[in-house]
Amino acid sequence: MSQQVITPELCAWISEQSRVGHASESILAAMLGSGWDEAIARQALARTLGQSATLTTSDGSTPGLPEPDLSRFTPLLEAGDRQVKVVMALRQPRVVVFADLLSDEECDGIVALASKRLSRSETVATGNDGSEVNAARTSDGMFFERCETELIRRVESRIATLLRWPLDHGEGLQVLRYRPGAEYQPHYDYFDPSHVGTPNILKRGGQRVGTLVIYLNTPAAGGSTIFPDIGLDVAPVKGHAVFFSYDRPHPSTQSLHGGSPVLEGEKWVATKWLRQSVFN
Ligand SMILES: O=C(O)CCC(=O)C(=O)O
Ligand SMILES: [Fe+2]
Numbered sequence: 001m002s003q004q005v006i007t008p009e010l011c012a013w014i015s016e017q018s019r020v021g022h023a024s025e026s027i028l029a030a031m032l033g034s035g036w037d038e039a040i041a042r043q044a045l046a047r048t049l050g051q052s053a054t055l056t057t058s059d060g061s062t063p064g065l066p067e068p069d070l071s072r073f074t075p076l077l078e079a080g081d082r083q084v085k086v087v088m089a090l091r092q093p094r095v096v097v098f099a100d101l102l103s104d105e106e107c108d109g110i111v112a113l114a115s116k117r118l119s120r121s122e123t124v125a126t127g128n129d130g131s132e133v134n135a136a137r138t139s140d141g142m143f144f145e146r147c148e149t150e151l152i153r154r155v156e157s158r159i160a161t162l163l164r165w166p167l168d169h170g171e172g173l174q175v176l177r178y179r180p181g182a183e184y185q186p187h188y189d190y191f192d193p194s195h196v197g198t199p200n201i202l203k204r205g206g207q208r209v210g211t212l213v214i215y216l217n218t219p220a221a222g223g224s225t226i227f228p229d230i231g232l233d234v235a236p237v238k239g240h241a242v243f244f245s246y247d248r249p250h251p252s253t254q255s256l257h258g259g260s261p262v263l264e265g266e267k268w269v270a271t272k273w274l275r276q277s278v279f280n
Contacts, residue, residue, distance in 0.1 A: 004037050005092070006044045011071075014048040024049060039247050061276040065245040066165035066210040068096055079162040081154065087240070093254040094245045095227065097234055101162070101241045102155065107216040109151050111268050114175035117142040136185040139176040139259070146172045146279075159212060159272055163243065168280075169205065171273045175216070176259075178223060178267040184259035186228050189273060190249035205279030210245035211255075212272040222263030229254040236267055245274075 017027045024045055031041040046064020048071070068077055068086070076083040077098075085099040102110075118140040147153040152173060160167040176184070189211045191198045213225055215236040224233040225242050234242045246253035259267070 004040045006040065006047060010044055011048040014044060018049055043247055061206050062166065062169060065094070065247055066163040066243075066274045067094070067245065068098075068162055068243070069164065070096070077162060079158045082158055084158075084162055090230070090232070093227075093230065094243075095230075095232065095234075096243045098162070098241045098243065099237070100239055101158070101214060102216075102239045104238060106151060106155060107214075107238050107268075110155070110173075110175060110270055111216050113144070113149065113151070114142050114268075114270075115177075118175075118177055136187065138182040139178040139184060141174055141176040143171075144173045144175070146170065148172070155270075156272070163210065163212065163274065165210065165274050166278075168278045169275050171205070171208075171275065171279055174271045174273075176269050176271065178219075178259060178262045178269075180262050180264060180266075182267075183261040186226065186256050186258035188246075188249070188251070188253075188255055189257075190246055190253075190255075193249050206276030207249055208273045209247065209276055210243065210274040211257075212241055212243045212274070214241040214270040214272070215239065216268035216270055217266065219262050219267040220265035222261050223267035224260050225257060226260050227254070227257045229256050233260070236269070 014027055017030070018024070022030075028038075028041055028045060031044070032038060036044075042063045043065055047067050070086065070089055073086070073089075076085060079101070082100070082103075084101050087097040087099050089096045119142065144152050146167070147156060156167055156170060156173065159165075159170070178184075190208045191201050215238055217236075218238045219236055223236045225236065226233050227244075244255055244257065246255040259269070
């Protein structure tokens with residue numbers, strides 16, 4: 001496991017190489033030549049130059065990771081049809097908290113659409129690529145089709161712009177409702193490479209590389225999103241969202257997270273999982 005870190009100096013060097021006309025491919029080659037780990041080098045290129053400037057890989061996946069443009073740390077980010085506030089950002093692991101990603105009306109609209117279709121949440125089972133009810137997850141949930149309604153399409157396109165990750169690399173939005181006492185125990189969102197069903201799952205869009213959890217309401221008490229490895233609690237506030245990315249399906253990403261028990265009221269979230277390539 002590499003300990004290499006993407007420093008501001010590295011990003012400045014990449015910007016300069018690009019400015020004087022070097023293609024991303026040759027900047028990558030130079031980095032590999034001077035001993036950079038390929039995954040880190042690709043991530044640094046994506047972070048510095050944006051996805052559009054990065055490279056394509058032979059298996060058709062998009063290199064780098066979803067990542068908002070925090071290069072100038074402007075307090076407001078343009079997300080197409082809306083300006084989104086950045087509340088805080090952690091570099092390692094990458095965690096960014098946004099405010100005002102969705103309006104109150106958009107949150108209410110998604111809750112109204114989802115409430116008609118809720119059922120006890122399922123998670124991917126070990127041993128096949130179906131699902132099973134999991135005691136670690138006591139919420140109720142449903143999935144939207146991508147772009148299922150005008151509202152869903154608008155939100156998905158805003159997310160794609162904000163995180164600079166193609167809309168077609170995202171799974172359909174998942175909505176969860178937690179009642180008092182319900183929780184989602186700490187877990188990783190990537191598919192465990194050691195599970196027998198994982199190769200089949202990966203045929204459709206590759207690994208998950210990022211997660212955006214959007215809060216659709218503000219629970220009266222409890223329900224924070226917790227990151228046990230780094231001691232972080234994110235408060236669930238209506239219209240806010242927490243984003244995190246993971247460049248490999250491994251605990252070293254410190255992307256362990258969960259939804260702590262709701263103590264009072266309900267908690268509603270919409271989760272967008274981002275894949276390495278087109279998810280159909
Ligand atoms: O409810 C939360 O805060 C976390 C949800 C989550 O981890 C997920 O949907 O994968
Ligand atoms: Fe999760």
